[in-house]
Amino acid sequence: MEENKNVQTENTSGDKGMSQILPHEKRSWWSVAFIWIGTMICIPMLMVGGMFGGALTLGTTFIVTVIGFAICCFLMVMGGIIGADLGLNATMTSTRAFGMTGANFSMALVVFIAEAGWFAVQTATCALAANTLMELFGVTVPFWLSCVIWGTIMFITAVYGVKWMSWLNYIAVPLLVILCAYGAIHTISGVGWGYISSAVTENAMSIPASISTVIGLFALGATCNSDYTRYCRTRGDVVKGTLLGVLPAAVLMIMVGAIMAIGTGNYDVTSMFAGLGLPFVAMLVLILATWTTNTGNAYMSGLAACKMFSVKDKYRPQVTMAVGVLGVILAIMGLADALNTYITILGAVVPPIMGIVICDYWVFCKGKKENWAPRRGVNWAGIIAWALGGGIAILETIPVITIFSPALDGVIISFVSYLIFYKLLEKTSLVGQGDMTIEEATAAAR
16 A cells, blocks of 8 residues: 655644644654543543442442443554554544445444534533532523533634644643542542442442443444544554543543442532532533533544545634534534434444444454555445444344443444455455545545
8 A cells, every 4th residue: 555655734733634644743642641531531421420329339330330441442442553553533444444435424424413413412511510500609691602602612622633632631631630539538528438338229230231331431432532543653552542541530530420429319410519518619520521521522523524525634623613613503502402312322323333444454454554445435345234233233222122232232243244244245346446545535635
């Protein structure tokens, strides 16, 4: 496969859309790790921890969290290495498994809608929570204005790309860790460690169901790891950036959520902190945690839109801004709640794509970048495998059937399906209409 040695036009943010990341543009694995740490430190993590606090013992909560996120990290590393090897974002790494055209209406379209929708949902959630907390200080802010303020703050960071997102997390992550640790310590001081560690749950969840919840919580974001790891210099950097960025922070947040829920008897994060008499701390946690997470939603959705519409690199910031504005409008219109269930179902069909891309690179390309090349047209083996894996994931999400975890089951089924159908069709034009170089595939972006 021909290497792209041309220096490509960059946008003012210094962050590319579709184009290949060149060796001199690679960055430290710490930047990837801090982005994922900031993503992990979010309100949904605290809420799931709170849910576990009412359904599992503290020891069991720790075990299922480690197992669930270890599975996520394994898949993230396998997919993230592809991005680092090729220097391409997540949607571009799917252009062999689905074809250049097929990738537009599979991964790019679904990631664009799902991540933009989640940006709207989290913007509305942050606005409502911020308004509730501001009322404690006697200040009333209109919902629409709160959406505009917080939505703009969150998407403007994504507009300036990975470098700004990394700096945001360098500043916010230590503060968030301190604030959450303070909340946990304050809770333990109030009710005692003995009470928390020996709390008996009334409505226990099964361990498989708990692990499934953990995997489902993060499966959508995990699928897009290459959006960040394309900047990693080596495969080892992908492993370090992913494991150290995801696992410790995820375990910390879920355990803090569980401890505070047991101590306060409530798993709503605002009520948790308010119940401890810490409204200002609650406001800081809500704002910073949503900010560090929601920038990723806007950034990933923007990259997917760049692939769908063949946007030049220099216009990536404007596309990301448009995604953010769309999310803010949806939040103001009150469509976030209406979209919630739809986005959840849509999010179930994204992880199976990861199974197909991993199978394609590690099995058929033997894990070597020189064996990989984008395909023209549509690779129907990938589309069929996605339909099967995504179909099972949707049926489990609704739920019509139950196997284990919708996200993980979808990944496994799509992996096996692609293995079978690619073997059956590889001698035909149904797996694409010929290879192209990365330079040809990304020409529209320059």
